[in-house]
Amino acid sequence: MPLRLHDTLTRAKRDFVPADPARVTMYVCGPTVYNYAHIGNARPVVVFDVLFRLLRRLYGEGHVIYAANVTDVDDKINRKAAEEGVPIGAITERYLAAYHADMASLGALRPTFEPRATQTMAAIIAMIERLVRADAAYAAQGHVLFDTQAYPDYGRLSGRSLDEMIAGARVDVAPYKRHPADFVLWKPSKSGEPEWESPFGPGRPGWHIECSAMIEETLGLPIDIHGGGNDLIFPHHENEMAQGVCADGHGRGYANYWLHNGFLNMGAEKMSKSLGNVALVHDLVRAAPPEALRWALLSSHYRQPLAWSDAVIAQSKAALDTLYGALLRAREVEVEGEEPSAPFLDALLDDLNTPKANAELFALAGRLETGSPGERARAKGELLASGALIGFLGAEPQAWFQGGADADLTARVEALIAERAAARAAKDWARADAIRAELTGLDVEVMDGAAGATWKLKASAA
Numbered sequence: 487m488p489l490r491l492h493d494t495l496t497r498a499k500r501d502f503v504p505a506d507p508a509r510v511t512m513y514v515c516g517p518t519v520y521n522y523a524h525i526g527n528a529r530p531v532v533v534f535d536v537l538f539r540l541l542r543r544l545y546g547e548g549h550v551i552y553a554a555n556v557t558d559v560d561d562k563i564n565r566k567a568a569e570e571g572v573p574i575g576a577i578t579e580r581y582l583a584a585y586h587a588d589m590a591s592l593g594a595l596r597p598t599f600e601p602r603a604t605q606t607m608a609a610i611i612a613m614i615e616r617l618v619r620a621d622a623a624y625a626a627q628g629h630v631l632f633d634t635q636a637y638p639d640y641g642r643l644s645g646r647s648l649d650e651m652i653a654g655a656r657v658d659v660a661p662y663k664r665h666p667a668d669f670v671l672w673k674p675s676k677s678g679e680p681e682w683e684s685p686f687g688p689g690r691p692g693w694h695i696e697c698s699a700m701i702e703e704t705l706g707l708p709i710d711i712h713g714g715g716n717d718l719i720f721p722h723h724e725n726e727m728a729q730g731v732c733a734d735g736h737g738r739g740y741a742n743y744w745l746h747n748g749f750l751n752m753g754a755e756k757m758s759k760s761l762g763n764v765a766l767v768h769d770l771v772r773a774a775p776p777e778a779l780r781w782a783l784l785s786s787h788y789r790q791p792l793a794w795s796d797a798v799i800a801q802s803k804a805a806l807d808t809l810y811g812a813l814l815r816a817r818e819v820e821v822e823g824e825e826p827s828a829p830f831l832d833a834l835l836d837d838l839n840t841p842k843a844n845a846e847l848f849a850l851a852g853r854l855e856t857g858s859p860g861e862r863a864r865a866k867g868e869l870l871a872s873g874a875l876i877g878f879l880g881a882e883p884q885a886w887f888q889g890g891a892d893a894d895l896t897a898r899v900e901a902l903i904a905e906r907a908a909a910r911a912a913k914d915w916a917r918a919d920a921i922r923a924e925l926t927g928l929d930v931e932v933m934d935g936a937a938g939a940t941w942k943l944k945a946s947a948a
C-alpha cells in the first residue's frame with residue numbers, strides 16, 4: 487500500500503510520490519520564540535514528527551530532510567525584550583531553549599535544519615531583489631510589497647478570489663498598496679528595533695518571505711511536503727507560494743503536497759489569553775506523563791479539530807496504562823520480530839490515520855495477553871515496533887507505572903505484593919485483604935493478571 491496524503495491545494499487524497507526518493511524534503515512552519523509554546527503550537531510539531539518518522543522508515547533515515555524555521559525577528563519579541571529590559575537575543579535564546587526542551591519531552595525528533603530568520607537575511611534580501619526584477623514586487627514609501635496581481639494563481643491554495651479578498655480587507659488599507667491584498671516583503675524598522683541594510687533601505691523582512699527564502703536555501707524548489715496548521719493556509723501559505731513561485735521563475739512549483747492540521751480547542755472554547763485558558767506545554771509536561779500528552783495529540787485524526795481537556799489526557803494515560811500493563815505482564819515473553827504490524831502501517835499510510843493505528847496497538851496488546859505462546863512472541867515484537875515507529879512504548883513498563891514513586895516506596899510495595907501473593911497461595915484471604923487495604927492506603931492500585939500482579943500509583947498521588 488502506498489503512502490497517501492491529503493493535499494490542501496488539490497483538495498484530494500493523493501499517492502505520495504517524492505520528486506527524488508533519495509532526498510525527500512519536508513518543511514513545517516516553526517515557532518516565533520517570544521514565550522512558552524502552548525499545546526496548540528505542539529499539535530503540528532507532533533503530527534509532522536509522525537510523518538517525518540514514517541518517511542524515514544519508507545525512504546531511509548538519511549534520505550529525508552526536514553526543515554522548520556525559527557522566527558527570531560518579530561514585534562512580539564521586541565515588545566517582550568523592551569518589557570524586561572533585556573537584549574532581544576536573550577529573549578529568543580531563552581524561549582528557543584524552552585521550546586526544544588518541551589518538544590523533546592513530547593517525543594518530537596529535531597528537524598534536520600532549523601534556520602533562523604536572523605541568519606537567513608542575505609537569502610531573504612536576494613529573493614526580494616529577484617521579485618522586484620521580475621515585476622512581482624514594488625517599492626513604496628520605504629516598503630517593498632508583493633504585487634498579488636502579478637501571480638494569476640493567487641488565492642488558489644486557500645480557495646479565495648481576489649475580489650473576496652478586497653471585500654475582506656480592512657477599510658484602512660495602507661495608501662502605498664496597489665491592491666488591498668498586496669503584502670509586505672520588507673519594511674522600515676521603528677526606532678530602537680533591529681534593522682538590516684538592504685538595497686531598499688534599512689529595515690527588516692515581513693514574516694512570509696522568511697519561509698520562502700529558507701525553503702529555497704535549505705531544501706530547494708519544489709519541496710515535496712509543506713506542512714502547518716490550518717490557520718496558516720491564508721494568508722501565510724498563500725503568500726509563501728506566490729512569492730516562492732514568482733521568485734523562482736522556472737515554473738518548478740513550490741510544494742508538491744500541502745498538509746494542514748486542524749485546530750486544537752480547549753473543550754468547546756478557543757484557547758485564548760483573554761479567556762485565561764492557555765495551556766502551556768512547559769506546565770503540562772510537569773503535571774502529566776509527556777507520553778500521554780503525545781497520545782492525546784494523536785488521538786484525533788490530524789485534519790480533524792481536537793478538543794483538549796483533562797478528560798482527554800486521563801483517557802490517554804489510561805490507554806498507555808493498558809498497553810504498558812500488557813507488556814509488564816508479558817515481561818517473560820521473548821520478542822519475535824522487530825517489524826510493525828501490517829494493519830498498523832496501513833493505518834499510517836492512509837493519510838496518517840493515528841486513531842486507527844492506536845486501535846491496532848490495543849489489538850496487539852490483546853493478542854499479547856491471551857494468545858498462544860507463538861502468537862504472544864509475535865504480538866510483543868509487533869507491539870513494540872509499532873509503538874516505537876510513532877514514538878510510544880519506549881519506557882520500561884515498570885518505570886511507566888512507577889512514575890513519581892520513590893525507591894523506598896517501590897521496595898515496600900513490591901514486598902507487600904509478594905507477601906499478598908504468598909497469603910493468597912496459602913488461601914489466607916483475611917491476610918491478603920489486609921495487605922490490599924494497606925496498599926490502597928499507600929495510593930497504590932494493584933492489577934491482577936494471568937502472569938501475576940502489577941501495580942501503579944493512583945492518579946491522585948502521581
Ligand SMILES: [Zn+2]
Nearest residue numbers: 515516697722
Ligand atoms: Zn511559514
